[in-house]
Amino acid sequence: MAVPGLSRQAAAERLEQYGPNCLPKPARLSFIRLFILQFKSAFIYVLLAAFIACLLLGQILNAIFIFAVLMLNAIIGTVQEYSAQQAADALSKMVPSQTKVIRDGHPKMVDSLSLVPGDYILLSNGDRIGADIKIEKHNQFKVDESALTGESVAVNKTDLAFAGTLVTHGRAEGEVIATGARTQIGQIADLVRQGGSAKPPLMQRIERFTLIIAIATLIIIALIFGLTLLRGADLSQVFLLGVALAVSAIPEGLPAAITVALAIGMKRMSQANVIVRKLVAVESLGSCTYIASDKTGTLTVNEMTISQISLLSGERYHVAGTGLTPTGLVHKHGHGVPVSTARDPELHRLALTGVLANEAHLSFEAKQSHGDQMHADGDGVDLAFLALGYKLNLEMDKAKQPPQEQLFAYESENQFSASINQIEGRSVISVKGAVEKLLTMCQLDAQQTQAVLDETHWLARHGYRVLALASGEVSDPHHPLADLDFLGLVAMSDPLREDAIEAVALCQQAQIKVAMITGDHPVTALALARQLKLANDQDGVITGEQLTQVQQQSLAEFDHLIASHRVFARVQPRQKMEITESLIRQGEFVAMTGDGVNDAPALKHAHVGIAMGLKGTDVARESADLVLTDDRFSSIVKGIIEGRIVYNNIRKVIYLLISTGAAELLLFILSVLFAQPIPLFPLQILWLNLVTNGVQDVALAFEPGEGHEIDQPPRRPSEPIFDRLMLERLIVSALWMGIVAFGLFSLVLAIGSSENDARNLTLMLMVLFENVHALNSRSERNSLLRMPVLSNPLLLFGIILAQGIHIGASYTPGLSQALGISPIGLGQWLMLLSAASTLLFIDEYHKRLWRQQHKPKVRQATADRQLE
Numbered sequence: 001m002a003v004p005g006l007s008r009q010a011a012a013e014r015l016e017q018y019g020p021n022c023l024p025k026p027a028r029l030s031f032i033r034l035f036i037l038q039f040k041s042a043f044i045y046v047l048l049a050a051f052i053a054c055l056l057l058g059q060i061l062n063a064i065f066i067f068a069v070l071m072l073n074a075i076i077g078t079v080q081e082y083s084a085q086q087a088a089d090a091l092s093k094m095v096p097s098q099t100k101v102i103r104d105g106h107p108k109m110v111d112s113l114s115l116v117p118g119d120y121i122l123l124s125n126g127d128r129i130g131a132d133i134k135i136e137k138h139n140q141f142k143v144d145e146s147a148l149t150g151e152s153v154a155v156n157k158t159d160l161a162f163a164g165t166l167v168t169h170g171r172a173e174g175e176v177i178a179t180g181a182r183t184q185i186g187q188i189a190d191l192v193r194q195g196g197s198a199k200p201p202l203m204q205r206i207e208r209f210t211l212i213i214a215i216a217t218l219i220i221i222a223l224i225f226g227l228t229l230l231r232g233a234d235l236s237q238v239f240l241l242g243v244a245l246a247v248s249a250i251p252e253g254l255p256a257a258i259t260v261a262l263a264i265g266m267k268r269m270s271q272a273n274v275i276v277r278k279l280v281a282v283e284s285l286g287s288c289t290y291i292a293s294d295k296t297g298t299l300t301v302n303e304m305t306i307s308q309i310s311l312l313s314g315e316r317y318h319v320a321g322t323g324l325t326p327t328g329l330v331h332k333h334g335h336g337v338p339v340s341t342a343r344d345p346e347l348h349r350l351a352l353t354g355v356l357a358n359e360a361h362l363s364f365e366a367k368q369s370h371g372d373q374m375h376a377d378g379d380g381v382d383l384a385f386l387a388l389g390y391k392l393n394l395e396m397d398k399a400k401q402p403p404q405e406q407l408f409a410y411e412s413e414n415q416f417s418a419s420i421n422q423i424e425g426r427s428v429i430s431v432k433g434a435v436e437k438l439l440t441m442c443q444l445d446a447q448q449t450q451a452v453l454d455e456t457h458w459l460a461r462h463g464y465r466v467l468a469l470a471s472g473e474v475s476d477p478h479h480p481l482a483d484l485d486f487l488g489l490v491a492m493s494d495p496l497r498e499d500a501i502e503a504v505a506l507c508q509q510a511q512i513k514v515a516m517i518t519g520d521h522p523v524t525a526l527a528l529a530r531q532l533k534l535a536n537d538q539d540g541v542i543t544g545e546q547l548t549q550v551q552q553q554s555l556a557e558f559d560h561l562i563a564s565h566r567v568f569a570r571v572q573p574r575q576k577m578e579i580t581e582s583l584i585r586q587g588e589f590v591a592m593t594g595d596g597v598n599d600a601p602a603l604k605h606a607h608v609g610i611a612m613g614l615k616g617t618d619v620a621r622e623s624a625d626l627v628l629t630d631d632r633f634s635s636i637v638k639g640i641i642e643g644r645i646v647y648n649n650i651r652k653v654i655y656l657l658i659s660t661g662a663a664e665l666l667l668f669i670l671s672v673l674f675a676q677p678i679p680l681f682p683l684q685i686l687w688l689n690l691v692t693n694g695v696q697d698v699a700l701a702f703e704p705g706e707g708h709e710i711d712q713p714p715r716r717p718s719e720p721i722f723d724r725l726m727l728e729r730l731i732v733s734a735l736w737m738g739i740v741a742f743g744l745f746s747l748v749l750a751i752g753s754s755e756n757d758a759r760n761l762t763l764m765l766m767v768l769f770e771n772v773h774a775l776n777s778r779s780e781r782n783s784l785l786r787m788p789v790l791s792n793p794l795l796l797f798g799i800i801l802a803q804g805i806h807i808g809a810s811y812t813p814g815l816s817q818a819l820g821i822s823p824i825g826l827g828q829w830l831m832l833l834s835a836a837s838t839l840l841f842i843d844e845y846h847k848r849l850w851r852q853q854h855k856p857k858v859r860q861a862t863a864d865r866q867l868e
Helices: 008-018 031-037 042-057 060-091 184-194 201-230 235-249 254-271 281-287 295-299 345-356 380-391 435-439 446-461 500-509 522-532 544-553 555-564 573-585 597-605 618-623 633-673 682-700 724-750 755-776 793-810 815-819 826-853 855-867
Strands: 098-103 106-111 120-124 132-144 166-178 274-276 290-294 305-311 316-319 330-332 361-367 371-377 404-411 416-423 426-433 465-473 485-493 513-517 541-543 567-569 590-594 608-612 626-628
Touching: 031 060, 042 060, 042 201, 042 235, 060 254, 060 682, 120 132, 132 404, 166 404, 184 597, 184 618, 201 235, 201 281, 201 633, 235 633, 235 682, 254 274, 254 281, 254 633, 254 682, 274 281, 274 633, 281 608, 281 633, 290 295, 290 573, 290 633, 295 513, 295 522, 305 345, 305 380, 305 446, 345 380, 345 426, 345 465, 345 485, 361 380, 380 485, 404 426, 426 435, 435 446, 435 465, 435 485, 446 465, 446 485, 500 513, 500 522, 500 633, 513 522, 513 573, 522 541, 522 567, 541 544, 544 555, 544 567, 544 573, 555 573, 573 590, 573 597, 590 597, 590 633, 597 608, 597 618, 608 618, 626 633, 633 682, 633 724, 633 755, 682 755, 682 793, 682 815, 724 755, 724 826, 755 793, 755 826, 793 815
Parallel strands: 290 513, 290 590, 513 567, 541 567, 590 608, 608 626
Antiparallel strands: 098 106, 098 120, 120 166, 132 166, 274 626, 305 316, 305 485, 316 330, 361 371, 404 416, 416 426, 426 465, 465 485
8 A cells, every 4th residue: 555645855846846835925015115105295296396496506505404304204104114014024923833744654744834735744633734635534523714714613524624724623634735825725815915905094185185285385386486586586586485485385294293193003002902014004993984893703702601501400590701711600590699510410410411521621720920821722612511610610620530431522414422431330421412413312201302492492592502411321332322311401602702892882982883794693693783782683684695695686785785784694705805895885984804814805905904813814914904912892992092093193283284384384475475585594494394393293193082082973085184173273373373473574674683683583483383383283172271281291391392402503503503593582582482372372262262153062072071
């Protein structure tokens, strides 16, 4: 008989032919490529034009400063995006590192990367399959294929087994038929790479915004340029004025400030167990209007838990606790006192039967620093019975001690598992399995049988998976599965996470639609949906089969079904993608969760793909924008709140920069209209925009939430950055700053002071205006007087630092000459501070008027914050 497997030489030749057994890594942008991409912006183009103009005019110092601004923005953006990319790479883990194969006729552990078609693999419980194989031999072989199919229940495999799936029971041998990109996982990964994803809403808004600002700036420059030329001004002065106008209108610090705001959000999200793979996804999550969530492991704990026990005598018991943790009391229905097996022999016998007819292992090791550490191995149903034994205080070591004479492993064809053990000199068989199957092994009268079936149907309607237990002394070794004592029923489920109900409710409060997608039976899905308040009856649940039937008839009707349902049961992997496409067609901004390879296309296609970090596959994580390190739905809600805070802070930064930039532009326009000299040189404006204001706008990005982010409706991707209120505030503040600054500049010139003195005082006034306006920018609606002073200490530090930098520069030789500034007296500084402080009163008065005009909305928001 030929020995299966390959020789080392044949394996090496095939490795050369087929390549290593790994999925092609998605292309990563190099540091240089990321750096070059930072220059794709309308703002950058205008600054590049200003840089070239300065070089042509011989304004080398101005050119150097503009060049430094361009480089600084590019470096900050590149470093942040590269860091996010590196964090994503760190999440990737190769599936099995070692696989047992037959090489040169002998079993050998090899690196899974070296597997090739023709290799003969030996698999046992706990192995993760490294390639697609054709099964040649098998013994009670079961595989968890949830990574591929989404089904959480292990299945018997007798023909083919696929890469990335996990052996949960038995043994098998087989020949490798596909590796790497040619495996089922590889084909799905290739489909993912071919797909695309929509541009994030923040990028859409920023691109529209920068284009509008750039076009408006060029139009203003052209008008001023023509006007000054008509007046007969020197051409070099006209160009210098154009550069100054461009520099004043462009918020040079904006790219860096946005990057910093996103990076802060990224760090806060990581603290909330959300890892950001793509920086702009920080804000995208806050824009979601629809979350399509997996059930298993995200909304539920992904651990089978026994929740109800019904004895043949009619007694019912409720089992508390979720998952495999040993905590959770057992109460008799209608009684508040916990029960124990010592006082209830029937319950003891049922629990012991579940422990003996069991192939799993569950133990807990005491750890001083982190509590008990759990060690679990085996089928989920078997583990649930062991957890029940712990909850009922069975002496588990003794319970497993009776010598085992024979084991009947679970087979789907048989629908039961059993164990014969020696107990006190007797051969006792313990059986658990399908209710109908065990009824044939027991002697029950018609009334008892009907009672069992009625109880089974009642439990099933409530979404439970129901198993029966029976035991008895073996009187005939040839027919051990006969004349058994029917003990009762256990109802088990994968229960909801403790925080899932509250998290879904918070999403609904935030006007975000939530849907549950599962491969489970509609009855099971409905039971969970009722708890989550996603559906009230079976009409609220739609199955994958129903969706297929309707989709073949009418796409419009298919979209209507998707829009009108929040619970999708018996859904096939491909249908997740179809659901996502339907929602996008209907204008939803979709976040999709998933953990399996089968989820990857939908994750890639959704606006925000969210993968599971604990139980997710590499392909799913590579396809996602965000990764949950704890696999909890509640972490998505935390991420939504952080995403909204980030967007609000970006708007605050934009408001600060654009309003001060508009004030500078107005200052220049008034100077040209009234035939005054250039009020500020380009270098002074860059100093103003990037150094003094730059310190503050970065600090403003650290603002905490104002407490009502969850009450805000989701933003439409088409929604502009500037709403009516923000535009009103910008116009009022820019007009006030620009007019006051021009008045000061003209007054200083009128009393006979030099142009340099006038620019020096005007520059200091603008710095003080920026200091005051940074405080105004902390809230769009709320009065500054009602905001905690120290809720953002970095902003106060930034304001002091900005003022200190400017004053320090005026005393620094070389720098003061380059900037054209000099120290001013305390009296002058106090006068300028008084003038700048008027902006605070102007903005507070405008906010008050707005609140009076929108009293109902403001009161509602205040009431919501008080409830929180």
